[in-house]
Amino acid sequence: MRASRLLSILTTLQARGRVTAPELAEACEVSVRTIYRDVDALSAAGIPVYAERGAGGGFRLLDGYRVRLNGLSLPETDALFLAGLPGPAAALGLDGAMSAAQDKLVAALPAALRESATRMQARFHLDAPGWFGEAEEPQHLRAIADALLADRLIEIRYQSWRAEKRRRVAPLGLVLKGGNWYLAGRVGDDVRTYRVARILDCAVQSESFARSADFDLGAYWRNATERLEAEMHPREATVRLSPLGIRLLEALTQPYVKARLRIADDADANGWRTATIPIGTTDWHAAAELLRLGPEAEVLAPQALRARMTELTQTMAERYRASAHSN
Missing domain, CATH: 3.30.70 (Alpha-Beta Plaits)
Known part of the structure; x- marks a missing residue:
């Protein structure tokens, strides 16, 4: 159990950079004191884990240190191959990249896990849209995704329920729900939701914007959908x-x-x-x-x-x- 937790701490530090002890404790479902003991054990084993004090402090790995993907369990391997949705990846122009990444992951896996991964691909298919509906393929989805990754503003012409509007939007995230794509974007001081299929025109601007570090797309979407349901x-x-x-x-x-x-x-x-x-x-x-x-x-x-x-x-x-x- 502890070995699995140590590997989880290690991979979390590699993936996220600086992480606080309370965050690691919550992720591993243990006490903060246990996390400090685990970090000491990693350091004693020669893993370059460093502690940074202060308001923005936490634990981090020495720059350049990497963990090899040889600690994956069988369920974790299966979960990775269930996470790839071919339809949404194609809509974002990432279908080729996703296929190549999965091939590389299969090649890097130990033989015992490789067979399980290919079996998952052959036996499970994820279809995101609901019954009797088709997945949308919005015209401007890829342009919005590019602007989102580059932190660039977009100018959109949007058809709402009442009228056609023009907005200057800072794109913060894309959400796929029931086969439909939605854009969470900041307009002025407010974050609003736009259905991407109703965006009639989209022009990516050369001007960039500062993304708020505390914006949580998952939390925003949960709150927005619950608020919408309550209003309806x-x-x-x-x-x-x-x-x-x-x-x-x-x-x-x-x-x-x-x-x-x-x-x-x-x-x-x-x-x-x-x-x-x-x-x-x-x-x-x-x-x-x-x-x-x-x-x-x-x-x-x-x-x-x-x-x-x-x-x-x-x-x-x-x-x-x-x-x-x-x-």
């Missing part, structure tokens, strides 16, 4: 659900709604239970979501949503009746 579901509805309706709701709702769904424990004689469900900003949006459950759900409140459901179902029933009589 600001209200709640009370609904009666049949046993089938409960299963349909759990299968069809998105994770944000499912996490906040509250279903009563008590059921009536037919197994129907009452649930509280987050719903959209308008009754039309909420009704469209609940109509997917068909006759397995009944809206109890709010009254305006119940009235909209009544209106829509009556209109549908009349249309189908009229169509049946005409045939």
